[in-house]
Amino acid sequence: MxxxxxxxxxxxxxxxxxxxxxxxxxxxxxxxxxxxxxxxxxxxxxxxxxxxxxxxxxxxxxxxxxxxxxxxxxxxxxxxxxxxxxxxxxxxxxxxxxxxxxxxxxxxxxxxTLIDQNPDAELHPSTKPSLSRYGTPSTGPDTIHYENHALHYDQARRVPLWSLERLCRAHLDGPANRRTSRFRPDDHVPKQFQSANSDFWKSGWSRGHMVPAGNNKHSQSAMDETFFLTNVVPQNIDNNSGYWNLLEMKCRQLAKETYDDVEIISGPLWIPEATDENGKRFVRYEVIGKNDVAVPTHLYKIILGRKGDRLDLASFVVPNRPIDIKRPLTEFRVPLENLERIAGILFFPRLDRNSVGDLCATSEGSCDLSLKHAGWIASRSIQTARDVTSLEREWRRIDAQGFLDVVPGLEEAYMKKKREFEAAEH
Known part of the structure; x- marks a missing residue:
């Protein structure tokens, strides 16, 4: 691929x-x-x-x-x-x-084949590479490669347009620890096009990985590179810690239990949602920080699993807002061609799509989000609360995302943690 x-x-x-x-x-x-x-x-x-x-x-x-x-x-x-x-x-x-x-x-x-800062000339034969003596306009490198992922960075919106990774069983275990990783700009992107951590502070939006840190436990350096802000979009915090997190865990499950390896492409979308009284549609989105980082309206993820010579694919588009975890993943499934039309990107251009199977039809539950994973997420958010205030905040989030309806024992865990904080105060 x-x-x-x-x-x-x-x-x-x-x-x-x-x-x-x-x-x-x-x-x-x-x-x-x-x-x-x-x-x-x-x-x-x-x-x-x-x-x-x-x-x-x-x-x-x-x-x-x-x-x-x-x-x-x-x-x-x-x-x-x-x-x-x-x-x-x-x-x-x-x-x-x-x-x-x-x-x-x-x-x-x-x-x-000499071309003037225009690696797309082959795709557009009408382009005249020698038109300017001083170089044609550049939007940056087509692809930025890291140890275990690659991406295309949108210098105008300060987010990745797509991030690509290949995931296999070997990537899921190892000594890497995200506690030593830090979000930071990639200095190989010109400073005028970088986003900064300060853009996200007090913005109401979390720093959402497109390639998850948890997919790189095999290598500390590979994990650290997922914290470059070139791999980050402003993401609803409940979406980031809830539904999107479950989807990322599903990808790891597929790599561990079903396929030899899984290639995943993730990225942001800006989709028209607002319509005025005249029937006109608009794309409206927030920008945050002094660098005007664009907040996507939606996020997408394409999953391509390989088992021997067999290939299976499914693509999903989810809104960048809280999503009840009881909603089935298939509700957000879209044909790859529709996603390409919205994104303006041709994904896996050398893939013979006539030979690709349906990932969601390979086995029972192949596109179901795991309740086991949901329980782990909810329990972890309770256990990592730092004080009563953060515990209450996490509890409201767990309730809003629908965890209480599908994960038993959460109320007991919440009350136990609350009693520990109260005892510590006295």
């Missing part, structure tokens, strides 16, 4: 810059490098004379064509091999040297 849009770029370093940015072992003759979205050099893939790139300094190239060329050449070569992972930016090389023939071919290809 692949990210909704490609984010890998090929970057050419000018002769006078490379000594300042390359590891010593790579300073000799290599000038064409693969970089991840944070612009860290990964490794040279070709040895190209620097004179051939004198005019290409600090230019971005069509990643898809160069990657496909590199893969096809290296697979056919007896001297070098390459392996690409889910997001296409990590690879293992048996040898570094590619040879003069590869360098010449890559040079010709790069010159043919």
């Amino acid at each position: 692949n990210a909704p849009t490609e984010g890998l770029h090929i970057y050419c370093l000018h002769e006078r810059e490379r000594n300042h940015r390359l590891p010593l072992a790579l300073r000799a003759n290599a000038h064409l490098y693969l970089l991840d979205p944070r612009q860290r050099i990964i490794r040279a893939i070709a040895l190209i004379p620097s004179s051939r790139f004198s005019e290409a300094n600090n230019r971005l190239f069509d990643a898809e064509k160069v990657r496909d060329f590199a893969c096809s050449y290296l697979e056919a070569s007896s001297s070098t091999s390459v392996r690409w992972d889910l997001f296409g930016i990590r690879y293992a090389m048996q040898r570094l040297l590619v040879g003069i023939a590869a360098g010449a071919a890559a040079t010709e290809l790069v010159h043919r």
Whole structure:
């Protein structure tokens, strides 16, 4: 599977810059490098004379064509091999040297595919890459890659448009602890387009992960990266801790019990809901903080499960407000094509949809939210209350979300915790 849009770029370093940015072992003759979205050099893939790139300094190239060329050449070569992972930016090389023939071919290809800060030119043939001497407008990188997730960041709304992760059993256990993680801006996003923690303070909205921290227990660094604000939207706190949390737990259950792995895409939506007396529809949403972070009206989640050669999919859209946990998940199910039309995003563009099954029809309860998980959420909110005031607040939230109707023993747990606080006061 692949990210909704490609984010890998090929970057050419000018002769006078490379000594300042390359590891010593790579300073000799290599000038064409693969970089991840944070612009860290990964490794040279070709040895190209620097004179051939004198005019290409600090230019971005069509990643898809160069990657496909590199893969096809290296697979056919007896001297070098390459392996690409889910997001296409990590690879293992048996040898570094590619040879003069590869360098010449890559040079010709790069010159043919040179584009001016416009990685979508291939999708839009009418685009004229050389129209501006100074670069066409940029909305930032198509994809920002992290250790175990990738996303497209909306610089105008200061939220991710989509966040993609791949979840398997191995990710669900490990030493990672979210208590050591901190919400923070990603400094690789220009400061003028960042959101800040202060935007959320006293706003009435929580910081809602699109890729959950709990899906990365295998790695502390992967968990920490889910706390970048590039992965966060303003989310109703009851939705975040209630229904949406149950949906995230359902994804973990599917990865643990049903599928070999699960790919999940989550993100915000802004859907017309208001209609005036003339029948006109409007999209109205709040913005918070000095950075005007956009509050979505809805959230979506696409789940693609793989079991051997079998693929199953389901997609859901939920309102960004409190939802009674007794409401069935299937009530919020939408066809993927409808979601794509609303979001303006083509999800899993290389997926053969004729071969994909219905995730909700694979087994009984495959799209039912777990009462066991609901009980864990409600009990945890009671036990983690810091004082009587926060306990009463959590109790009202538990009642409003419908937990009392489906989880036994909550009232006893609440009264026990309340007595503990009262005893401590005396």
